[in-house]
Amino acid sequence: MRWVNRQIPRSPSVVLGALPILLLILCYLFLAAQRHAANPMDKVLPLPDMMAAAMANLLFTTDQLTGQIVFWADTVASLQRLGLGLGIATLSALLIGLLLGVLPPVRATFGPLVTAIAVIPPIALLPILFIALGLGETAKVALIVIGIAPVMVRDIAAYVAQLPREQIIKAQTLGASSWQIIIRVALPQAMPRLLHAMRLSLGPAWVFLISAEAIASDVGLGYRIFLVRRYLAMDVIIPYVAWIALLAIVMDVVLVVLSRRMFPWAHGAGH
């Protein structure tokens, strides 16, 4: 049988998918054990019990300075920044993308501006943001927004502009105005695409969040990773990275499920 025809049923596919991950973990454990056999004080590849001990400290004891549990304080702070940034970017993508996509005059006027903003590397703007907005929360959220919004705007605008011309014409023959076409034809069809754009933007959003936190912050997942790096504390960095990965996966899954639930028509006939 040709490889292109080898369909994997669901349960074997779960096993197959878990295999490389398990293999990678085993590899790590093997290397870590080897290093620890040579040097019991090794910090570069910590064993799971060391990670557990380090994390227990951050998870269960309150910080004397802030009176908060460090791990949860970091998580809440980072998620808040990420959520705000992603939310603002998504809303503006929807609003600007729809107008750019549906109304040719708006596209002609603001299309080049959006393109120009989109090609600026966002990290290059970070100093400007810090100077203009200070070192507080605003600058970090702004970096995420500036980093992901232009791409999302362009994606939504392009998608809406590519809706079949026949649909727009048909709507007009049914008496729809520009406004009605925007809210009843373009907006609902842009929604699944918007969730898709959010999924794709999650990765860059995390990058900008960690960057902003690494440079100027006093709490946050990214801040913590870069702080403990000074002490070579891999036993904290690795669990933090795993936690970030887990959060990102959960968000991705939530967005997929949301899209399937809310917009079944966009996910094929089966519903």
Next chain:
Amino acid sequence: MNALLSLSNIWVEYGEKIVLENVTLDIETGSFVSIIGPSGAGKSSLLRVILGQEVPTRGRMLLEGKPLAAECGPDRGVVFQRYSVFPHLSALRNTVFGLECEKAPLSARLFGSARTAARTEAVEMLTAVGLGDSLHLYPAQMSGGMLQRLAIAQALIKRPRILLLDEPFGALDPGIRVDMHRLITRLWRDYSLTIIMVTHDIREAFTLGTRVLALDKRRHDPHAPNRYGATAIYDLPLHRADPPSDDPADDKASNQQAETGQQTKETIGHE
């Protein structure tokens, strides 16, 4: 003069390329006009001009004596070969859309008794086109024939002065096409519609139409193929004593008529 739609000296040019030249037509209320012609002869251009999707370079169009706006409107309904329905709405909501646009300019949604009334009207229309059992299906769950039925219902609920069909049955199976022919004939008779249909199927043109227009170039310069545009080279009124009914036995009669039509065309061709 009791022409519903009258075109005089319509020209459509794209730069150097002349697509339609000097098209002059009067279309009477209640007629079923089929437009045929080789590809590239401007059939669809003519339809787009009448629809208001395209502005003619020269010429004048009157609908019931009043100049037509150079924009699509609810006075002219349309069914395209594809993409005529909104994929994010169920059959019922696709049909209600036209009523919602008219009665709720801001929200494009109806509530309470207005909503119930609109729904009843839409259900009636959908039943008339044979989709009474499929009110809540999404377009992705429908077959090609059902989609075209839905597109027709959607257009008819606005009671357009003219219904424009752009190769509406071109993508359907021959068996389904015959069903659709019966349906459109019945609707044409029941709702006293005025229909203009573009088709590449000559048999269909003569079976359904009360008048067949053949578009082609009168002159052809082999060194400048775009120099001359197409116009109506044949304009054949078909004397259909009574419109064909749903009865399959009538099909024979209309087939015969189609053959007579073809003969007429040949005779004229030999002159």
